[in-house]
Amino acid sequence: MTISxxxxxxxxxxxxxxxxxxxxxxxxxxxxCNQTVxxxxxxxxxxxxxxxxxxxxxxxxxxPFIDSLETNSLIPTAVADYxxxxxxxxxxxxxxVEFYSKKALNSDTLFNVWPKAYYICSRNLxxxxxxxGDHDGALSYATKAYDRAVRDDSPDAQLNAPGLLLFIxxxxxxxxxxxxSERNFDxxxxxxxxxxxxxxxxxxxxxFAHNTLSVLMALRNDTxxxxxxxxxxxxxxxxxxxxxxxxxxxxxxxxxxxxxxxxAMVNLHKAQILYNQGFxxxxxxxxxxxxxxxxxxxxGGIVGQYNYMRAAQRWEEAIALIPAVEAVKSRMDRVLxxxxxxxxxxxxxxxxxxxxxxxxxxxxxxxMEKLDTVVRNQQLSTAAEMATVFExxxxxxxxxxxxxxxxxxxxxxxxVSLLLIVIFFGFFTIHRQRAETKLKKEHQKLQNAxxxxxxxxxxxxxxxxxxxxxxxxxxxxIRTPLNVLSGFTxxxxxxxxxxxxxxxxxxxxxxIENTGRITEIVKKMLELSEASSHSPIQRxxxxxxxxxxxxxxxxxxxxxxxxxxxxxxxxxxxIVLQTHEQHAVRALSLILDNARKFTDKGSITxxxxxxxxxxxxxxxxxxxxxxIPAKEVEHIFEEFVQLDEYKEGTGIxxxxxxxxxxxxxxxxxxxxxxxxxxxxxxxxxxx
Numbered sequence: 182m183t184i185s186x187x188x189x190x191x192x193x194x195x196x197x198x199x200x201x202x203x204x205x206x207x208x209x210x211x212x213x214c215n216q217t218v219x220x221x222x223x224x225x226x227x228x229x230x231x232x233x234x235x236x237x238x239x240x241x242x243x244x245p246f247i248d249s250l251e252t253n254s255l256i257p258t259a260v261a262d263y264x265x266x267x268x269x270x271x272x273x274x275x276x277x278v279e280f281y282s283k284k285a286l287n288s289d290t291l292f293n294v295w296p297k298a299y300y301i302c303s304r305n306l307x308x309x310x311x312x313x314g315d316h317d318g319a320l321s322y323a324t325k326a327y328d329r330a331v332r333d334d335s336p337d338a339q340l341n342a343p344g345l346l347l348f349i350x351x352x353x354x355x356x357x358x359x360x361x362s363e364r365n366f367d368x369x370x371x372x373x374x375x376x377x378x379x380x381x382x383x384x385x386x387x388x389f390a391h392n393t394l395s396v397l398m399a400l401r402n403d404t405x406x407x408x409x410x411x412x413x414x415x416x417x418x419x420x421x422x423x424x425x426x427x428x429x430x431x432x433x434x435x436x437x438x439x440x441x442x443x444x445a446m447v448n449l450h451k452a453q454i455l456y457n458q459g460f461x462x463x464x465x466x467x468x469x470x471x472x473x474x475x476x477x478x479x480x481g482g483i484v485g486q487y488n489y490m491r492a493a494q495r496w497e498e499a500i501a502l503i504p505a506v507e508a509v510k511s512r513m514d515r516v517l518x519x520x521x522x523x524x525x526x527x528x529x530x531x532x533x534x535x536x537x538x539x540x541x542x543x544x545x546x547x548x549m550e551k552l553d554t555v556v557r558n559q560q561l562s563t564a565a566e567m568a569t570v571f572e573x574x575x576x577x578x579x580x581x582x583x584x585x586x587x588x589x590x591x592x593x594x595x596x597v598s599l600l601l602i603v604i605f606f607g608f609f610t611i612h613r614q615r616a617e618t619k620l621k622k623e624h625q626k627l628q629n630a631x632x633x634x635x636x637x638x639x640x641x642x643x644x645x646x647x648x649x650x651x652x653x654x655x656x657x658x659i660r661t662p663l664n665v666l667s668g669f670t671x672x673x674x675x676x677x678x679x680x681x682x683x684x685x686x687x688x689x690x691x692x693i694e695n696t697g698r699i700t701e702i703v704k705k706m707l708e709l710s711e712a713s714s715h716s717p718i719q720r721x722x723x724x725x726x727x728x729x730x731x732x733x734x735x736x737x738x739x740x741x742x743x744x745x746x747x748x749x750x751x752x753x754x755x756i757v758l759q760t761h762e763q764h765a766v767r768a769l770s771l772i773l774d775n776a777r778k779f780t781d782k783g784s785i786t787x788x789x790x791x792x793x794x795x796x797x798x799x800x801x802x803x804x805x806x807x808x809i810p811a812k813e814v815e816h817i818f819e820e821f822v823q824l825d826e827y828k829e830g831t832g833i834x835x836x837x838x839x840x841x842x843x844x845x846x847x848x849x850x851x852x853x854x855x856x857x858x859x860x861x862x863x864x865x866x867x868x
Contacts, residue, residue, distance in 0.1 A: 225256065228256070244268055247268060250264075260285075262282075269281065282309070300340075304323075307320075307326075307348040317352075323348040326345050340384075344388065347396065350365035363408065374389065383436055386427075393415050393419040394443060397415075401454050404458060441474055442474075445471050446476070451467040468489060490502060491531070500532070503528060659699060718841070730789065737777045742781070758798060758865055765865060769802075773785070775861070779859070780805060781806070787800065803858065806859060809859050814851050817835055818839050845866070849862070
C-alpha cells in the first residue's frame with residue numbers, strides 16, 4: 182500500500198518538540214546500551230581467561246569467586262552458570278557441568294549479553310550429550326543454536342555455525358539418518374570453506390581443518406570408497422590451507438604444532454579407512470606418514486598407534502604398545518571407573534588373540550580385583566555429583582524466594598505510584614484516542630482515494646501506450662500496401678501511357694499481393710478480437726492431421742523465397758483429432774508464416790508427433806532464421822510485439838496462434854534449447 186506523508190496529521194509545535202526530545206533520548210539510550218553490551222563482552226572475556234588460569238592450578242577456587250560475582254550483580258546469572266560449567270569440567274563432575282550448561286541455555290540471556298559464550302556453551306553441551314549417548318538431547322541443543330547462528334551475521338555466529346552443524350550431522354548418523362547426515366556433512370564443509378574466505382585468520386582456518394577432520398574421524402569405519410575418498414581429499418586440502426595461512430601469517434610454534442598434529446591425525450584416520458576397505462598397502466603408507474610426525478611420539482599419538490594396531494589386527498604390535506599406553510593413562514591421574522575396565526578388557530582380548538592365556542588370566546584377575554573399587558568409585562562419583570546438584574538447587578531456591586519477596590515489595594510500592602499515573606493518563610489517552618481515531622479515518626480515506634487514483638492513472642498510461650503502439654504499427658502496415666496500390670492505380674489510369682503486357686501483368690500481380698496484405702491485416706485484427714474473448718472454441722469435428730497440414734502449409738509455403746526449403750516429417754500415421762478445423766489450421770498457418778518472415782535462407786521444418794503421454798499431438802516448426810533471445814520467450818507472445826522492426830507484420834500473429842491453440846485445449850511455446858534459429862511447438866489434444 183502506498184503511504185503519502187503529505188496527508189499525515191500535522192504536529193503542533195509543542196508536540197513536535199516533545200517528539201524530538203523523546204527521539205534524542207531513545208538514540209542516547211540505544212547507543213549507551215550497545216556500548217554497555219560491548220564493554221560487558223570484553224569484561225566477560227577477561228573473567229573467562231582468569232577462570233581458566235585458576236583452573237590449571239586450583240579448579241575448586243573458581244566456584245566461590247563466580248558466586249561472589251553473581252551475588253554482587255557483576256555478571257548475570259546465565260553468564261555465572263556458563264562459568265560454573267567451565268569450572269566443574271576440570272573436576273570431572275560432568276553431571277554438574279551438564280546441569281549448569283542447560284541452566285545457562287534455558288533462557289535467552291546468555292545469547293543477548295554474550296553470543297560467543299552462547300555458541301560455545303551449546304557446542305560443549307552437545308558434545309557432552311553426544312559422548313554419553315544422548316543423541317536426541319545433543320541434536321536438540323545443537324539444532325537450536327545452529328538455527329540462531331544462520332540468522333546471525335556476527336563473526337562469532339559464522340565461526341561456530343559449521344561446528345554446530347557438525348554435531349547435528351554426527352547425531353543424525355548415530356540415529357541412522359545417514360543420507361541427512363551426509364548432506365549436512367557437505368553443508369558443514371561448504372560453510373567452513375566460505376568462512377575461511379571471509380575470515381582469513383589462523384583461527385578460522387583451524388576450525389575449518391578441525392571440522393573436516395571430525396567428519397573423517399566419523400567415517401573411519403565407513404565402507405563407501407567414494408564417500409571416504411572425498412573426505413580424505415577434503416581433509417588434506419583443509420590441512421594444506423591451514424599450513425599456508427600459518428606460513429603467511431608467521432604464527433607461533435604452538436600454532437605450527439597444531440598444523441603438524443592435525444596432519445598426523447588425518448594420516449592416522451586415513452590409514453584406518455584404507456585398511457578397513459582392503460587397501461592394506463596404501464593404509465601402511467598413510468600410517469608410516471603418521472609415524473614420521475612428532476605427534477606420533479606424544480601421549481595422544483601413542484594411544485592412536487595402539488588403536489590402529491588393534492583395528493588392523495596386528496595383535497603383537499598392539500601388545501608391545503601396552504606398557505607405553507598404560508604409562509600415558511597413568512599420567513592422566515585416572516580414577517578407577519568403567520573406562521578403566523574397558524581398557525583391561527581390550528588387553529584381555531589382545532592376549533587371547535595372540536594365544537597368551539597366562540597373560541590373559543593375569544589381566545582377568547586385575548579386572549576382578551578392581552571391579553569392586555570401580556563400582557564403588559562410580560557410585561561415590563554419582564552420589565557426589567547428585568549431592569552437588571541438590572545443594573545448588575536448594576541454594577537457588579532460597580535465593581529465588583528472597584528475590585521474590587523483595588520483588589513483591591518493590592512491585593507493591595511501584596504499583597501505588599503507577600496507579601495515580603495510570604488514572605491521569607487514562608483520561609488523557611481516551612480523549613486523545615478519540616481524536617486520533619477520527620484523524621486516522623479521514624487520513625485512510627485520503628490514502629485510499631490517492632491509491633485508487635494512482636492505479637487508475639497507471640492503467641490509463643498503459644492503455645495510452647498500447648493505443649499509440651497499435652496505431653503506429655497498423656498505420657505502417659497498411660500505409661505501405663496502400664501507397665503501392667495508389668501508385669499503380671495512377672499508372673494504370675494515366676491517359677496516353679502505354680504499358681507492355683509483361684509490365685501490366687507484373688503490376689496486376691503486385692496489386693493483388695498488396696490487396697492481400699491489407700486483407701490479411703484486417704483478418705488478423707478480427708481474429709485478435711475473437712482471441713481476446715478467451716472463450717473456448719467448440720471442438721466438434723473429426724479432422725485428419727493431413728487435412729490440417731495441407732491447408733496450413735499452402736499459403737506460407739507458396740511465399741517462400743528460392744533460398745528457403747520446406748521439409749515435413751509426419752510421425753503420426755495420419756491420425757484424427759477431435760478439434761475445430763478452421764482455428765487449428767489458422768493457428769499452425771500463423772506459426773509457419775512467422776517462420777517464413779524471419780528465415781532468409783536455409784530451411785523450415787514441420788514435424789508432427791505424439792507427445793510422451795500420448796494425450797496431445799505436437800506440431801514442431803523449426804527454422805534457420807534469426808532466432809529469438811531466451812529473455813524474450815514470453816514477450817513475443819504479447820500483442821503488437823516485433824523484435825525486428827524492419828520485418829513486415831503487425832506483431833499479433835503469434836498472439837492469435839497461441840490464443841487459438843489454448844482455446845482448443847492446447848498451447849504454443851518457444852523451445853529455448855534450440856539454437857539454430859527458432860523452434861515453436863504447438864500442441865493440440867487428441868480427444
